[in-house]
Amino acid sequence: MSDSSKPNKAVILARGLGSRMRRESDEASLTKEQSAAADQGVKAMISFGRPFLDYVISGLADAGYDDICLVIGPEHDMIRDYYDSIPKSRVKISYAIQEEPLGTANAVLAAEEFAGEDAVVVLNSDNYYPVDAYRALHELDGSGLIGFDPEALIEKSNIAADRVGAFAFVVADADGNMEEIVEKPDAQTIARLGDEAVVSMNLWRFTPAIFAAAKQVPLSTRGEYELQDAVRQAIADGDPFTVVPLAEGVLDMSNRDDIASVADALNELEVVL
Template structure:
């Protein structure tokens, strides 16, 4: 059995972060989201992995390498443009051959991994198996309609009027039957080959399509709100350690991981939290559910429920919360006079300013 990991999307909902970084490499608890998926695939006993890459291919290659660090072998599959999940299957035909495979969206996060799902598929071996979960707003997802016996009867991509609240989670399992399906469908109104259409084709052709509804934790980390929520969930499991240095004037409360080379000076840190390698926290407060990456500096500031990427600095800022701070960012107080706001913002940024 093989795995196909999709890492070619543009990540428009995470701009401006994704203007300079692949969305699959934005860290959660100081580890890229993509890495959690690769670890889950390896834990399920799958070692042959294809990664579909787009404009951020070089960054993905540099981060993942040949896959040996995860215990897998990586094959990179270029996709000229994000033309849909079914298109990714279509262009991966040579890599997949005639083997069963799991398709995993590289920006999805599932607590507990996929081992049980893969084992169940190997035993029952339907033509396709999809993962479903209840969501409050199904209009943003592929949605499944089940009959009274729990069998999948219809799928619809981002419906205006959903027929259920069951959204497709970004993990799919297929036999080679799906290759005929992705060749048979036409592009949707979005100009993409939708995987929901391919699975619907299998249903219409009387193929065996199973579904599993999960109640555990799943998130599509496509926006800042979900990134912060996933970061919170992962930090709940953090094991405390102090590989860096903490002076006597500092206070560490709860589960806090301080990585090698980090220094905490005259500061208070309340976990769960992670302080990355070679980061300096001085005269500051770092609150719960905060991940600070490597080589950062937080000085005379307060931050909570946030993600800070590497080489960023926050100095003299009274309070930062629910924020995603990009690589190499500098956050400082605005000058008191003149009474104006001076902004340098990336495309599609959202800013809230108190008058």
């Protein structure tokens, strides 16, 4: 077993259906290849010279994560075929299959065998996070997440002010541990949470305790097993989550309208897998 306090394993949630990416938008800004990937809802494989997911994985490698697990659906041959065929010098890539799209907690649970007894970093496949965020999670001793400053997200990301409320807001207690997490809060709730609230962009560090918690959560009103519910369960079971504040931006690729801004931001980045 490797040292769980210094994880080198990362789990990327790439099972999402990408329904918003399939919606109509301004096709003039998309290449034929980008449009085809968007039509299939496979956001991670939208090309910016190379697939978006390559940039995500390269950033993880920059921070010392060399054992990568992609959580995919049984239909995602596009992802598996691509990563099985390309040369890799810095990372090893494996796959975990989420048989049905039953939510983010279920997706994390699919990676239980990959994680084993080690801690893992878990992230979305449609966000490009700063390397410093990965490094900060690497230094934690237990479970935690990056809490992004809302103003920095607006200033340094492609996320407009009116979109910040679409993410989860987090409040920490006096010890820096998560006290409350609210998904998609309205303006009144954001005001209640106060100026110290930060934004979760779904960038986590989990100990193996998350898997026991994920097995306990009920279906949400959306008919999914939600990762936030699993986190609350893990905390209730005695696994505190450190909130690591970070005043940096995140590139978000939720829909087609984000593709042009992501292309501009990734233009100068070097990718080495």
